[in-house]
Amino acid sequence: MKIRFKSLTTQVIIGIILGILVGFVFPDIGSQLKVIADMFIKLVKMVIAPIIFLTIVIGIAGMGDLKKVGKIGGKALLYFEIVSTIALAIGIIVANVLKPGKGIDAKAGEGDITQYTKAAEETSHGFMDFILSIIPDSFLGAFTNGQLLPVLLLAVLFGISLAHLGKKGKPVIEFFEKVTEVFFGIVNIIMKVSPLAAFGAMAYTIGNFGIGSLLYLGKLMGSVYITMAIFIILVLGGIAKMFGFSIFKFIAYIKEEILLVIGTSSSEAALPSMMEKLEKYGCSKPVVGLVLPTGYSFNLDGTSIYLSMAALFIAQAYGVDLSIWQQITLLGVLMLTSKGAAGVTGSGFVTLAATLTVFPSIPVAGMALILGVDRFMSEARAITNLIGNGVATVIISKTEGEFKPVQEVVEEKMGA
DSSP states (O other), X not given: OOOOTTSHHHHHHHHHHHHHHHHHHOHHHHTTTHHHHHHHHHHHHHHHHHHHHHHHHHHHHHHOOHHHHHHHHHHHHHHHHHHHHHHHHHHHHHHHHHOTTTTOOGGGOOSOOHHHHHHHHTSOOSHHHHHHHHSOSSTTHXXXXXXXXXXXXXXXXXXXXXXXXXXXXXXXXXXXXXHHHHHHHHHHHHHTTHHHHHHHHHXXXXXXXXXXXXXXXXXXXXXXXXXXXXXXXXXXXXXXXXXXXXXXXXXXXXXXXXXXXXXXXXSGGGHHHHHHHHHHHTBOHHHHHHHHHHHHHHOOHHHHHHHHHHHHHXXXXXXXXXXXXXXXXXXXXXXXXXXXXXXXXXHHHHHXXXXXXXXXXXXXXXXXXXXXXXXXXXXXXXXXHHHHHHHHHHHHHHHTXXXXXXHHHHHHHXXX
């Protein structure tokens, strides 16, 4: 089999392998290379807000039928809530069966977690606080605070207003479509350096934590990876089969995005290219623009599994025996705190801190136990988030009659 070195997939794989080698052989150098990955993620985040705003506005205004827009949005939110709750429940069930925290010496945990607990304390997690956080302080403020939800709200309002203009709004839509092409052109330029980002991120991870960190607390890591594999294959795979497509073929189709997530530990890094891939897969642009970005805040399946398993792991390590009702309460708390978590490295750890601060039965100090291996688990949850949101977009497209297989699109173009 001929290896195509010009392929982005091949280049990212090479970057990951070289990063592991540099981090292992030259740990001091490797631990300083995180800046490369950080720069790449910042470059991607730089264009995410405008791309999301433009695609949602074009989608809503182009669809014209506002009732259909509301139907798609409502259906997507219902799907997100059901599936993410299933993910939380599976994490709790597996943690009870495998008991990864049993027998762990809680005093062995090392690491400074103050930056995470401080971030959690400074963030309000009540329902009304969550609602208020969606509303930006200003139009431009929605694009500068780094949160997706204010951008979503602004885009929906703008799109609805533009749709009401009818023919008068067409020049604006056409202008936005051209601007969108420019932004995706910027994304294509940025993606050319993704192999370097993967190299820097892996060199930092291995150089900073060492190969030994792959074995440290291996039972928890293994449990998390097994649980996410079960969720992807059985839950997402079962849902995909019900709607006429294979989860394995879909994963193969988005392999480049998955490798990018493995390299950077951030699902946001793959968001722009994932939007393009889903449109080519057959999903309509309006549905992709509305469902996928929303899923990045409301449908974090991997983060949900991680949060529930990590919380129970800490409880087990400290010998805290939670009753069934306490675990149900924990599930309820996680259903709230898991919403709105960004797809950036470290957000899951901050959200875990927020959860434990409002659930005092589990010691917050126990987070130090998993600090060293959190980055490796962040890759698993980011991949699961990516696949989960991709599947959700395909399903909503199919149920709304907004899905055209690639072959049908080709035939239509040939007929024209």
